[in-house]
Amino acid sequence: MAGPSSGLRVDHAVSSGTFSLDGETFDVDNNIWVVGDDSECVVIDAPHSVDDILAVVGDRRIRAIVCTHAHDDHVRVAPALRERANDGSGAPILLHPDDRPLWELTHGGPDAVDGHLWDVDLSDGMKIDVAGTTLTVLHTPGHAPGAVCLHAPDLGCVFTGDTLFQGGPGATGRSFSDLPTLEASISAKLFALPDDTVVHTGHGDDTTIGAERAHLGD
Structure with a gap:
């Protein structure tokens, strides 16, 4: 396999909207993460605005739309982005199948009127190739049953969605979440990474694995 592109990078923006679950709605700012080079990229999560995401992508080809989990503030515009990606030729949505109940709260299922499903199931250890590098899927349930993180060793970072901040x-404390499961996922999957690994989160500022290991006393 060829090495990473010399232009390999992480691009970032923030998009504002709402998060709704269990009958409550909150205003939230979501991070948009795009990994790639000058010609192709992977989009991580699809929050509130397709235009916000495409502004980060620019004229690059979107290889995949990878959803860290299916809360509505992370997948709300995924089907619309799929349709508009690559000048309308589309791009696949990737999601862990354990998050189907959450996905269907926002987008319905195959039997629903105007229902949409994702295209490719994520699984633990799955590799996603882009721009000569590889993102490795880490299944980290707890915040949501199908929550995943994406480890990018060539970039020295991990994209944690809402698993670790x-x-x-x-x-946790809302439907489909569980704190002991989340803590076990972080300990087993994320704390196995090097301490200097930068953590790119779903909301808010970056941190490192080492800093969070110290916070959580692992």
Whole structure:
């Protein structure tokens, strides 16, 4: 396999909207992460605005739209982005199948009127290739049953969605979440990474694996 592209990079923006679950709605700012080079990229999560995402992508080819989990603030515009990607030729949506109940809260199922499903199931250890590098899928349930993180060793970072933030684990206490499961996922999958691995989160500022290991006393 050829080495990573010399232009390999992570691009970032913030998109604002809402998160709704269990009958409550909150205003939220979501990070948009795009990994690639000057010609192709992978989009991580599809929050509130297709235009916000495409502004980061530019004229690059989108290889995949990878969803870290299926809360509505991370997948709301995934089907619309799929349709508009690559000048309308489309790009596949990737999601862990354990998050289907959450996905269907936003987009319905195959039997629903105007229902949409994703295209490719994510699984633990799966490799996603882009721009000469590889993202490795880490299944990290707890915040959501199908939550995943994406480890990019060539870039020295991991994209954690809402699994791990600066200061600790993601939120639990709502439907489909469980704190002991989340803590076990972080310990087994994320704390196995080097301490200097940069953590790109679904909301808020970056941190490192080492900093969060210290916070959580692992």
